[in-house]
Amino acid sequence: MIRLENVYKSYAPGQFALKGVSLEVERGEFVFLIGPSGSGKSTMLRLLLREDIADQGSVWVAGKDLSKIPSWKVPYFRRNIGSIFQDFRLLPNKSAYENVAFALEVIGKSRKAAEKQVPQILELVGLADKMHRLPNELSGGEQQRVAIARAFVNRPLILLADEPTGNLDPETAWGVMRLLERINRTGTAVVMATHDVGIVDQMRRRVVEIDSGAIARDQIRGVYGLGVHQ
Amino acid sequence: MIRLENVYKSYAPGQFALKGVSLEVERGEFVFLIGPSGSGKSTMLRLLLREDIADQGSVWVAGKDLSKIPSWKVPYFRRNIGSIFQDFRLLPNKSAYENVAFALEVIGKSRKAAEKQVPQILELVGLADKMHRLPNELSGGEQQRVAIARAFVNRPLILLADEPTGNLDPETAWGVMRLLERINRTGTAVVMATHDVGIVDQMRRRVVEIDSGAIARDQIRGVYGLGVHQ
Amino acid sequence: MGLSVEYVVRETAGNLWRNRLMSLAAMLTIAVSLALVGSALLLKQGVATSTQAWKGGVQLLIFMQPNATNAQSKAIVTQLGTLPSVQRYSYVNKAVSYQEFRRLFANQPDLLNSVSEAQIPPSYRVVLKNPSEAPSIGQIFNGQPGVKAVDYNFAAIQTLEKVSSIAQGVIIGLAVILLLSATVLILNVIRVAIFSRRREVTVMKLVGATNWFIRIPFMLEGFTQGLVGALIAGAAVLGIRALFNYLIQRFQVHLLSGFVLTSHDVLMTELVVFAIGVVVGTTGSALAVRRYLDV
């Protein structure tokens, strides 16, 4: 599903955000990406979304070598991937329904298709009754659910999440995690960058730790790490 | 130092972000503000910074009734208060030194005064050697230190922090917390909104919990709360 | 790529409405600059017609009676040949004169229809060594047998020509400056539109919208502004033409009597105005999309 081979990426000459990362993620896996601030987690997710191209090494996602797809094909590639972020990225002047429908509209789905799919997916994330609220009439957790619904409405093979619970209180964060787990169980691979010790420690999923742009640890059913609390 | 008396605040008719909050914070106290997403923590901090005015009730900060100071005096009032945020709010094209100096310049301090004070304060936050780096050449924790330096350079009586560690990994977050603790020990009152269970639980300071705009708990040497981990 | 017409129209109209003040300013600037371009073109064409007869330094026109005899013509030719002040002269026969007459008086159809080719006098065009002698030489021929009229009032014509060409230069100069401003203005309207919709753009990219899907509403916005500006300017050009005609008929000034704007001239002017408007609109938005839209 995802394969990185000896990937290097630098934003400024000589300073590598990623140096020699190799990683493989299978269909349906759930991976936590952890590591200190600036270690390269977001950079890695950006490469997987083809927002940037690796300087060296190859990145394969959903069967495609990302350095080889021409830029006009990138949008079509992205339709196979869902992505969610710490700041939700919802459109503030559109309701929950409209936010999800917008994602379908811009990839050319008909209004009728949207009328069928959107309520379904909002039902799935547990927001059937709040479909017509604007984002600022929803709690943070509910907003993130809308974002997840939008990312998942095309049933992507892969879901990338960059600190999706960073802005949420622990209880709300757990709600989001349970939803991601459920989505994962449908066969979608989930790669999630996070700082949340509690979540990583309790979920006991595969943990990949990055430090200074290199993989420091890759553990099945891992925990956040030791010696963190002071 | 800070006194809220029966404060109400709503953004939309009928929906109160704060309803009937009363709270007192003494000189030199350290207060954690916790509560679920959307409970009103940021709203409270906005009122304390006079970015907004309470609908009802009175807010006293640094000896002033905030509903009574004319808007042209607000900037002078703010000079008594330092504030830091989750997203650092640094100017990306200015070095650490220049970011702090900028804060002095805009309140009319001379360049010479800046040349004296800025290195001192950067020394205090432990960035003396990285003074001339741009924000994106600094780690998240270091950027937050620059923001703290900027907030503290005028030796304010009060420091308001809205999820200052929200974007940081646990280790880096602890570095920031230690710095805030040190600043607090100089006599500056610190009010910090956070979701970080680990930090609240370990620091054992006063905890004020807000729920749906009302104070649900006010505990000296408190913890985040129970039943949170699932 | 699934770019439905409804979507594009809705987005473009939405953008225009959101920045209506700016859009209006852009359209008006384009309209004014294109109206200036149009005026300059009309002026150029009109003056070209009205001064055509006097090209080549002709300072004296001797009109014969339509029924002048050969002997009378011969007498004139002899005189022209012997006068030392005459540098050269040419004879214009009835047919050519009639053609010229039709062109010169194209905007006075009543007159055109009332005069047949037979009634048109042949004429001599005279180039003098010293233009200031025109009046005295004119007097010699005035009233001679077979001569109908002598016209030597060309200083004014030349002034008209010169003033008109300076005016054209100034007008075109102003128009070019304004067109550049208009391009930048449109560039900026689109830039603001892009800015104020950057959240939408981020989300679109996130969910896999194609680049053209994102770009086209912005491009079309600039195109529309250029087009609307051109439409206003097109109407203005018609207005200017009407104004010219009014002035000519109202005052019947000798200098302007030959000032003719044919439908062909007006059509060409309109086409130029439209083309420039559309080019300016599209260029401005294309630049903005290139520079500020990160897709």
Added chain:
Amino acid sequence: MGLSVEYVVRETAGNLWRNRLMSLAAMLTIAVSLALVGSALLLKQGVATSTQAWKGGVQLLIFMQPNATNAQSKAIVTQLGTLPSVQRYSYVNKAVSYQEFRRLFANQPDLLNSVSEAQIPPSYRVVLKNPSEAPSIGQIFNGQPGVKAVDYNFAAIQTLEKVSSIAQGVIIGLAVILLLSATVLILNVIRVAIFSRRREVTVMKLVGATNWFIRIPFMLEGFTQGLVGALIAGAAVLGIRALFNYLIQRFQVHLLSGFVLTSHDVLMTELVVFAIGVVVGTTGSALAVRRYLDV
């Protein structure tokens, strides 16, 4: 409030430079519109001078010899009194004529200095019942004892006046549209400046910068754009004046000979141009600061 000159200059210059393309467009639009305003004013003033003599429907001017005798004058007066076509007439003595002469030929100092008051002829101004009779009535007086010259070529003058007033209207109309565009343009330049500096503004508010400290660099940016636009237009006005003078001297057209622009006229025009420029610049930026700067 600690607003140091250095800070303000640095910020303003920085903003202008960052948006130099837009700033340039704004300045040029202002310059063009103000140059149009200036031209219209100059045209108005010039034509007003040149047609002053012919106000009130005067269709015929009879100039006497400077040394005409009383008897000669009397003969003219008698004739004017008896001719049925004459509606009314007035006598203009040497002193008044001389004043008028000085004004009419103010831009030809050589001529002015070579003629003394004594040499200036007195004249009669005649209003006819039917303007078309001017040539025939003129013929009656032409060549009479004591009469120096008769001038009845006023149809052209009236055309000039009419054309000029229409031209003024059109020019001012265009200028007003452009000035509105320029205001919006400046509004938008400042809006973009505010947008692109919203991080700085957030930080400034955070650390307690006063509202005016934040606003003034933006206001000054608009002010500067208006001023620079006005400076360019001011230079253009001088250029236009020179062009008028050149045309008058080069072609010595009868119609334009009375077209005079005094230094006073030019000064007033420049002042108007500057005032409008500054007002437009300041208004545009004030609106932007009000609407888009959240302080």
